[in-house]
Amino acid sequence: MRISVVIPTHNEALAIERVLADLSLAELPPNFVTEVIVVDSNSTDGTPDVAVRMGSRVIQEPRRGYGRACLTGLAAASSPEVVVFLDGDYSDRPSELPLLLAPIIEGHADITLGSRLHEQNSPDALPWHQVFGNRLAAALIRALYGLKINDLGPFRAGRADVLRTLALQETSYGWAVEMILKGAIAGFRVVEVPVSYHPRIGKSKISGTLKGTIGAGWFILSLIVRYYFQRRVRAPRPA
Numbered sequence: 001m002r003i004s005v006v007i008p009t010h011n012e013a014l015a016i017e018r019v020l021a022d023l024s025l026a027e028l029p030p031n032f033v034t035e036v037i038v039v040d041s042n043s044t045d046g047t048p049d050v051a052v053r054m055g056s057r058v059i060q061e062p063r064r065g066y067g068r069a070c071l072t073g074l075a076a077a078s079s080p081e082v083v084v085f086l087d088g089d090y091s092d093r094p095s096e097l098p099l100l101l102a103p104i105i106e107g108h109a110d111i112t113l114g115s116r117l118h119e120q121n122s123p124d125a126l127p128w129h130q131v132f133g134n135r136l137a138a139a140l141i142r143a144l145y146g147l148k149i150n151d152l153g154p155f156r157a158g159r160a161d162v163l164r165t166l167a168l169q170e171t172s173y174g175w176a177v178e179m180i181l182k183g184a185i186a187g188f189r190v191v192e193v194p195v196s197y198h199p200r201i202g203k204s205k206i207s208g209t210l211k212g213t214i215g216a217g218w219f220i221l222s223l224i225v226r227y228y229f230q231r232r233v234r235a236p237r238p239a
Contacts, residue, residue, distance in 0.1 A: 001105065003028075004080035004160075005036045005097075006073030007056075007064055009089035012088040013045040013199035020054040023094035035078055038088070039069040039227070046087075048141070068096070070153065074163060074234075084157040092155040096195050100157045109182050109191035110162045114139035115156035118194035121219025125197045130138045137224060141191065147186040147194045152176055152220070162188055173216050174223050181227045 009016060016038070023036065038051040038058045039114045061072045070085055082104055086094060092114060101211065103109035116126060117134065126134075138150050154176060163179070164206055165185065170178040183190045 001032055001082060002034045002080045003032050003082045003084060003101070004073075004077035005033055005084045005086060005094075006077065007036065007038045007051075007086050007088045008041070008073070008085045009038055009043060009047050009051070009070035010041045010064075011043045011045045011047060012144050012202060013043070014052055015090040016047055016050050017054060018201070019088055019094055020051065020056060022090070023086075025095045026097040026203075027095075028098055033097075034080065035074060036141065037075075039073040041065075041069055062174060063171075065171040066173050067178075068171040070175055071168060071171070072147060074160075074168075076090050077160065078089045080160045082157055083160050083163055085154065085183050087154045087200075089202055091198055091200040092153075092196070093196055094104070096155075099193050099195060100155065103191045103193065104159060108189065108190040110155060111158040111190045113149060113180070113190065113192045114150070114153045114195035115149070115151040115192045116153045116195060116197035117151045117157075118192075122174040129214075133214075133220075137217070137220050138239050139178065140221060141177075141184070144224065145181065147180065147184045147190055149180070149190070151192070152180065153195070153197075155195055158183075160194070172221075174219055177220050177223055181224065185227070185231050 032145040036056040038056045040048045041061050041063050041064055052057050059076055061069050100112050100114055103112050134151050137152055141147050168178055
């Protein structure tokens, strides 16, 4: 199996070396991970240099946006069967990649999501407002789409052909929930996998403040509702 790992970064020099070192420790068969792509957005702290030194392929994406970086990495991946998306701040543990890949490899899932809310994690890893926002969004998805998830975590994997079929286009933090919603609407198997979660290294770009979390949360909740009503409008009406 050919697996490409995409890591969006912006000033992650303090963490990226640990992320890439931990990724090499993942207990996977030899040559499963065929490439690691670090998509960097205007870092000024030497993040790309560290990534190159650690053997990663670095792509510069000057346009800001988490989703844009992920889409750039997906487009640049070299014929993978599975694509993994992983943050560069070391809050997720790349060594847990086998947990995320197992349902896909075994043929039970098309997309897997690493849930940070199943494990007993450090109380400092996720602030209360981020936990509340994720649980609220997940509850809305369960109610409207019937998809049994508890979290919208960034550590995730998907079959490459499925990801391309979904035609993802959100360029901001809405990209993560767009994948879930479109996957559910298209009938693909979206499976949640418990993973551990730890305090990030460095400052959060979005969820580190209450204001940032509220702004992101409002956007995500509105996206969930909008896709739901778009689906209802487009659904064929009975004769």
